[in-house]
Amino acid sequence: MSLLTAAPAHAAERPAAGPVAVHQQAVTAAQQRSVLQYWTPERIAALTTPTSGNPPTSGPDGAPWTNGGALPGTVGRLFFTDHGEDSSCTATVIRSANRSTVVTAGHCVNNTDLLGDNNQWATKEMFVPGYHDGHAPYGKFVGRMGVVGSTWLANDQQHAQTYDAYDQAFVVLNPDERGQRAQDAVGTAQRIGFDRPGDVPSDSLGYPRASADPAREGLPEYTGERLAYCSGTAREYPGTVEFPEPPGLFGPP
Numbered sequence: 001m002s003l004l005t006a007a008p009a010h011a012a013e014r015p016a017a018g019p020v021a022v023h024q025q026a027v028t029a030a031q032q033r034s035v036l037q038y039w040t041p042e043r044i045a046a047l048t049t050p051t052s053g054n055p056p057t058s059g060p061d062g063a064p065w066t067n068g069g070a071l072p073g074t075v076g077r078l079f080f081t082d083h084g085e086d087s088s089c090t091a092t093v094i095r096s097a098n099r100s101t102v103v104t105a106g107h108c109v110n111n112t113d114l115l116g117d118n119n120q121w122a123t124k125e126m127f128v129p130g131y132h133d134g135h136a137p138y139g140k141f142v143g144r145m146g147v148v149g150s151t152w153l154a155n156d157q158q159h160a161q162t163y164d165a166y167d168q169a170f171v172v173l174n175p176d177e178r179g180q181r182a183q184d185a186v187g188t189a190q191r192i193g194f195d196r197p198g199d200v201p202s203d204s205l206g207y208p209r210a211s212a213d214p215a216r217e218g219l220p221e222y223t224g225e226r227l228a229y230c231s232g233t234a235r236e237y238p239g240t241v242e243f244p245e246p247p248g249l250f251g252p253p
Contacts, residue, residue, distance in 0.1 A: 090206035
């Protein structure tokens with residue numbers, strides 16, 4: 001349900017990092033209106049997993065976020081189209097000079113098809129901070145620019161050890177319809193750290209639409225409608241025998 005975070009690795013373990021790749025998204029006022037009009041309540045509802053009707057359940061592998069505070073406002077749901085298909089991810093408002101930047105996964109901004117071909121930039125990016133149950137308490141912000149590491153553009157879905165360490169992206173947002181920038185609308189932002197240890201206590205938050213545990217499928221925190229989280233000391237994720245991951249990727253315990 002969450003993004004893996006990358007800790008430092010030796011240069012020999014990964015290809016040399018190149019310059020970033022930048023892609024213009026909705027720039028003009030007309031383009032921004034088009035994105036807002038595209039994401040109707042019906043389209044957003046179609047990205048919701050049917051509920052099982054069972055109440056929320058807290059467990060070591062995930063729980064609904066009920067702690068309140070400023071954090072839920074900085075985390076939100078990012079809607080976009082991937083190869084023409086509607087989709088969504090989690091993104092977080094981070095401190096930035098433009099007060100309008102969120103961080104998310106690389107595949108939420110640029111991706112290939114399921115065969116690893118036909119690389120395309122996502123379109124119709126719209127970020128909703130604090131999203132819950134179809135509500136946008138802080139407004140809606142249309143993506144203006146997508147930024148990924150240029151190495152990620154070569155991702156072929158077949159060589160996770162080479163490319164998954166670059167599966168991060170930033171989206172620079174337009175002001176909302178009231179002219180507010182995202183950080184100002186939310187009232188705060190998260191700091192982002194680079195080259196920090198991975199095996200430290202942490203919270204991982206997101207809007208999952210599925211669970212690895214069949215008994216938890218369809219619970220409110222696994223439909224995409226509410227913020228869920230895992231908490232504990234992060235562990236390095238090696239991947240599987242068939243799909244090993246690069247060293248330095250840490251995720252929920």
